[in-house]
Amino acid sequence: MTATVHTLHPGAPTPSLDPLVSLIASDMNQVNSVILARMQSEVPLIPELAGHLIAGGGKRMRPMLTLACARLLGYGGTRHHTLAATVEFIHTATLLHDDVVDGSGMRRGKRTANLIWGNPATVLVGDFLFSRSFELMVEDGSLRVLRILSGASAIIAEGEVAQLTAQRRIETDEDRYLQIIDAKTAALFAAACRIAAVVAERNEEDELALDSYGRNLGIAFQLVDDAIDYASDGTTMGKDTGDDFRDGKVTLPVILAHARGDEVQRRFWKDAIEGRRTSDADLAHAIELLEQTGAVADTLARARHYGQRAIAALGRFPDGRAKSALIEAVEFAVARAY
């Protein structure tokens, strides 16, 4: 498989996260200070384990969104630094628990915390970060922000359980799958953007527009991630290719390929998702079927659809550097695959 770039605007230069990163670079230094200061504890294992993941080269996508949305709205205060750190703590807590749940071995190109420190410590440090995130929100003092983020947290957990329930069930359909990623991934993207409107004291329409931007971006992001899991190059994003396949996760590429397959192919997908075909040869065959049936291409087409909706949601906000960076972030998200 070769590296094809799928942009929303064919012919345009390859989109990048750089404009977003440089837009909020000095804000992000503040956020990093908050993160470092507030992941400390008298119990040394906590900063050690949390730091492994937090310092471990993530893109800080969600806090970047909080900062950039605040910039879009011309917010001039400092509350978004604390709240962006809060969002990153929630995200980190869910990643730690995800790794325990999936029994993952690699994330962002590094060994996962559960592999190094074991499941018990990983579960408990996740709990600590989650509690700490609420402490930070309470320090900020906005009940509206608390409502948005506590609601998102409950929805994320619900989505994770729903995903677990759908695991190894080839009957999972596209609607169900979209509900799951809306909850487990898009809800936090949406909340990260929406809280910027709260700190900037904007009206509910602005809140909902940023919620929609974040939610659609989050769905696009997850769809592309799910496609990347079947990329033939195992180094992409530091994740192991085929993790979802081996875990029996029913993602959109699989749903589409299964729906379009003949009887023999559908039997293959059922066997694979139920855990009876997990060899490297099976994975290679799965990748072949995904290509053959256009399932990967169509997953990426769906991602572009949600990307377009994300960009449309920004329509009400003034043009400028922040808006351009947020738009290019969407284009980057959908262009990552392969």
Place this chain on the structure above:
Amino acid sequence: MTATVHTLHPGAPTPSLDPLVSLIASDMNQVNSVILARMQSEVPLIPELAGHLIAGGGKRMRPMLTLACARLLGYGGTRHHTLAATVEFIHTATLLHDDVVDGSGMRRGKRTANLIWGNPATVLVGDFLFSRSFELMVEDGSLRVLRILSGASAIIAEGEVAQLTAQRRIETDEDRYLQIIDAKTAALFAAACRIAAVVAERNEEDELALDSYGRNLGIAFQLVDDAIDYASDGTTMGKDTGDDFRDGKVTLPVILAHARGDEVQRRFWKDAIEGRRTSDADLAHAIELLEQTGAVADTLARARHYGQRAIAALGRFPDGRAKSALIEAVEFAVARAY
């Protein structure tokens, strides 16, 4: 070992939780309604798994304390129903995660959720309950309550990690152990009591007095639990006797017996805690040493000390049915052993 009752007032009738239970019986019905309504989800596994533990015959000690303290202060509203449910959700979430961390098989005389549904579902449903507890607090709308409970949650998680770090380390001393149980157990007892003063709009002295009552009761409670783990009768509290022993948990009985032992005994404790002596015969020998060195008796004496401090903290509040019930709850807590 025979059933000896250790009361704060020798000669008095055996203390019971009944006065506390009947004091808040109608309030507790309201709390149970909130709990049942708010553990629901469109994802059926969530109420199924959560309900197994929540309906599973726990004493609801912490929400009872919130309700009884509110009664002590003459509070006449309904906010304490929501907040007591919140406290129970936090507690349930930590129990679910504890069972995963310890790999426990039995709790309250039933198979644990992780044994029935597996670790992944148990971790995630714990996360859901924890998030839901914050949603409930946000609905209540008091930033002061949010501060108390989010702070307690972070301290609990810190205490759990500290306990994990101390596990299998015979060097853990009494001070360190007390710090750990103050965090992992007493912090939530303290918060459960303290928030009653917030909803009753009392001053900080009243808040701190109830905090002290709950904290000291919590420590007493945990000390007695740790002694019970070495009771010879495996049916006590539905917990398996010797769980702590086999998990290499350094609790006060062990700390005292180790400190008082001769060289051979200290070698035994080191081997046991480091996991090289975990047979039934080893456990029987451990129980013998605990008796011989007076370690169990002194653990219970420590529990009575904290119990007395809990009762003293109630001094500022008016005598009456609520105060008597709260005092008897302390006497019950320290009299449970053996």
